[in-house]
Amino acid sequence: MLVSYKWLKDYIELDDLTPHEVAEKLTRSGVEVDIVHVMNKGLKNIVVGKVLACEKHPEADKLNLCQVDIGEEETVQIVCGAANVGADQYVVVAKVGARLPGGMKIKRAKLRGQVSEGMICSLQELGFEGKVVAKEFAEGIFNFPTEVTPGSDALALLGLDDAVLELDLTANRADCLSLVGTAYEVAAILGRDVKLPEVNLSEASEKGSDYVSVNVEANEDNPYYGATMIKDVTIAPSPLWLQTRLMASGIRPINNVVDITNYVLLEYGQPLHAFDYDRFGSKEVLVRLANNGEKMVTLDDVERTLSDEYLVITNGSEPVALAGVMGGADSEVQDDTKNILLEAAYFKGSTVRKASRDLGLRSDASARFEKGVDPNRVKKAGERAAAMIAELAGGQVLSGVVAYDELDRSEKKINISLDKINGLLGTDIDTDTVMSIFSKLKFEATVAGNNFTISVPTRRQDIVIAADIIEEVARLYGYDNIPTTLPNTATTPGGLTVVQAKKRKLKRFLENSGLHEAITYSLTTAEKEAFFTESVSHRVKVALPMSEDRSTLRTTLIPHLLEVLSHNKNRSMPNVRVYEMGSVFHTDEESASKQPDEKTLLSGALMGVWHEHSWQAEKKVVDFFVAKGIVEGIFAELNVQGELRFVQGEPKGFHPGRTAIVELDGFQVGIVGQLHPVVAKEWSLPETYVFEIDLRYVLSEPSKEVRYDTIPRYPAMERDIALVVDEKVKSEDVERQIVALGSPLLKNVELFDLYQGEHLEEGKKSLAFSLRYQDPEKTLTEDEVTTVHEKVLEGLKEKLGATLRS
The missing domain is CATH 3.30.56.10 (Phenylalanyl-tRNA Synthetase; Chain B, domain 1)
Structure with a gap:
């Protein structure tokens, strides 16, 4: 809601307060003022000028030489390119030395050999938005509709000495959607009186009921409908004071009758509508629910298909307006309109909201009806508008409001x-x-x-x-006067749950490892996720998506992280490491009406250089083992009790030879690997590695009991072995056998070499392990270590066919 400060002063005494002070008091009382718009945007030396003569520029067809009286001893010559400039016009002149919005300074200039001492301005050049400027002045310069004294201050005449308060109203404060309502609020804060508008309505002897009758079928949706007949109006532009008030409130002036209905809408908060009586089509106003499939053309020249849930104003047969939302094009006020049927009605908010939402028609009227208008102000608003039309459009108001009235006005x-x-x-x-x-x-x-x-x-x-x-x-x-107290109930100190603590621990680990957190949309498309999932049919679809790209709930986080990587790559950021901890949603066709299954995933995506040491010219790019190491660190950070394994796999969307399924106690809980080159190409990415872990299982897994061993007092003995095995044998299986055979003296096993090639049979490979033997109670002898070591070698040969490499 935009509230003109000068207009507000018509209803309450505010001379002792600035607009900013009033805005501060309103905000502190609960009616938030977002911003105070000062209409004078740095304007200076802007005056009224009278164009005494206007001739074509001798050297330019599109320029005019204007001799302008600006209230000084001598006239000035101004070169103007506006097509609508002419002699005897009263215009807005920015004199030499004047300032325009944005800091533009007007200087004496020469245009095609002719001196120009100033500038004849359009309203847009003075800071008005194009959407609120009357169509006749949308292009070209502005000229005053009446005689004005040359040299007088143009800013006051155009309302540019005003300030506009932009109210950010909550849905319940519909009373402040009007100047009078805002005045009541300010008056309550300041303890002052409100001066309501004076209505001086003179009615003719002729009765309005001789010209129109009102019938309402949908009385629950329309408990009051008042029709006022006004004859012999003259359609013309509104007075400048009315136009400037509308423009300050964000409304474009149209003509005197329509502008008055908009003026009263802003003043009282009561929507009104003026019909051209001669185009209305009958003498009957019938308010009813629309018929399914019924059509009408609204004021925006769009044909609308109606349903039986919408309320319409009809001429007894055809709809002429969508009640509370927008009028019809066939009965709108036009330049040749002579007789007016003025509507002032009370429509049920939910009915208006239904039509407005379904048809995508939001108007100032619908916004007020939806939130609720004052039932005791409906008839008064109609009287106020009728009196103004009689005054400003020369109309003759017929006696008596023709009304249907079952409206409850009780307090x-x-x-x-x-x-x-x-x-x-x-x-x-x-x-x-x-x-x-x-x-x-x-x-x-x-x-x-x-x-x-x-x-x-x-x-x-x-x-x-x-x-x-x-x-x-x-x-x-005053909220500031309310004392601060603690609750007088028994309280317990706050704290994190076990799951919350684990999540925070994971985030710290990942950020310490060099990854940045990303937060992405929970909405996506099935097509993007089809790169990673076998089925795209079982998804949770959004009923009213914001766009096609955000039409379903996500089932994986990976595509969103790839978008983050692609966004950064396109902005010359090739080295990116991100993670996200978020929810995904799954459903199935049979239970689509039920709530989807929601689970939390932890995903990461890495590309480019992982580590760089410029001094030593060392650079390490991201590879599978970097991603795998991060996943291992995640489980180590949580001290997960179960057995962690990485099993080679070929899931959809991943590189078949550089991907592993993450298993915990034999159950799949995640995936880590390189993005398939074809998929990476879809996002225009280089070699990229990703991981995704289902935290439902990981966070619920109990942690290992932390046990501490004393520092070894006795030395360890190390043995290295190079084993030749079939190339299909996994190093993990070999390591498992070594640990099983060498316990309890074997304390550590590490794979340090893999070899295939010359001097090895085809289909064979060499795995080199380092074994550490140690006894915490004594120093091991060579014989004791040899006995256990040979047991390991024999067991490997028997179980895996492994032999020592010669």
Whole structure:
């Protein structure tokens, strides 16, 4: 909601306060002011000028030489390129030395050999947005509609000496969607009175009921409909003061009748609509629910297909307006309109919202009806608009509002005690203070002992229960005055759950390892995930997706991390290491109506250089073992009790020879490996390694018991062996056998070499291991180590066919 400060001053005395001070007080009381827009955006030396003569530039067809009176002793010559400039116009002139928005300074210049001493301005050049400028001045310069004294301040005439408060209203504060409602709020804060608009309506002897009748079929959706007949209007541009107020409020001026309905909409918060009576099509106004498939063309020249849940205004047969949302194109006010049927009605908010949402039509009117308008202000708004049309458009208002009226205008009664107020706020406010707050709010209230009975004005539709009254007392008493207290209930200190602590531990480990956390959308497309999953049919689809790229819930984090890598690569960031800990969602066709299964995954993606030592010209790029090492570190960090294994696999989307399935106690919990080159090409990535771990199983796995051994007092003996085995034998299996055969003296086994090639039979490979033997109780002899070592060699030959390499 945009509130003109000068306009607001029509209803409340504010001469002693600046716009910023009022904005601060509103924000502190709960009506947030996002920003105060100062209309004068650095403008200086802007005056009214009268064009005395206008001739074509002798050297340029599209330029004009204008002799302009700017209230000084001598006229000035200004070169102007606007097509609509002409003699005897009153225009806006930026004199030499003037400042325009953005810091632009006007200087004396020569254009095609002719001196130009200033600039004749358009409204856009003065800082008005193009969307709020009247169409006749959308291109070219602005000229005043009436005579103005040359040399006078143009900024005041155009309302540029104003400030506009932009209110960020919550849905419940519909009362502040109007100037009068905002004035009531400011008056409550300052303890001042509100001056309501004066309505001087003179009616003709002729009756409106002779021209129109009103019938309402959908009385629950439309409990009040008032029609006022106005004859012999003259459609013309609105007075400048009205146009500038509308522009300051973000509305484009159109003509005097339409502008008045918009003016009263902003003033009272009550939407109105003016029909061209001669184009209406009948003498009957019938309000009903639309028929399924019924069509009408709205003011934006779009044909709309209606349903039986929408409320329409008809001429007895054909829809002429979508109630509370937008009028119809066939009956709109045009330049030749003479007779007006003015609508002032109360429409049910949920019905308006349904039509507005389904048809994608958001208007100032629908926004107000959806949130609720004041039932006691509907008829007054119609009278105010009729009086203004009679004054500014020369219309003759016929006597009597033709109305259907079953509207409940009663005020709510709320009872509350002083103890309840103080008990919830933690204050010690006395009865007089509370009554003074009700007085400032213009709420009628009575008190009996410590109990209040409050009559809530209908303009405050948001106040329904006692808690709403307490909130009003808190706002006006001042949130800063409410004492700070601790809860008087038994409390327990906060802390992290076991799962939360483990997650934080993992994040610290990954960030210490050089990975950066990424947070991506939970929405994706089945096509992107099809690179990594076999089936794309069983997915959770979004009913109203923001775009086709965000139409289903994700089942894996990998495609999102690849997008992060691709985004960075396209911006010359080739070395990227990221991880994400987030939720994925799974479902199946049979139970699509049920809540999806949600689980937490930990995924990472790495590309480019992992480590670089420029001084020694050392550079290590990311490879499989870097990614595998990170995964091993994750399990080590959690001290997982189960047995961790990496089993070669060929999952979809991964390199068949550089990928491993991560197993915990024989159960698959993740995957690590290189992205398949074809998949990497889809994201325009170089060699890329990824991992993904299902944290449901990892975080629930118990941790190993931490045991500490004493520092060995006796020396260890090491033996190296090079074993020739079949190339299909896994080094992991060999290591397992060595550990099983060498226990308990064997303390450590490490693979340090793999060889295939010359001097080995085809289909064979050589695996070299380093074995460490140690006894914590004594020094081992050569014979003891040899006995165990030979047992290891014999067992390897028997179980795996392994022989020592000669």
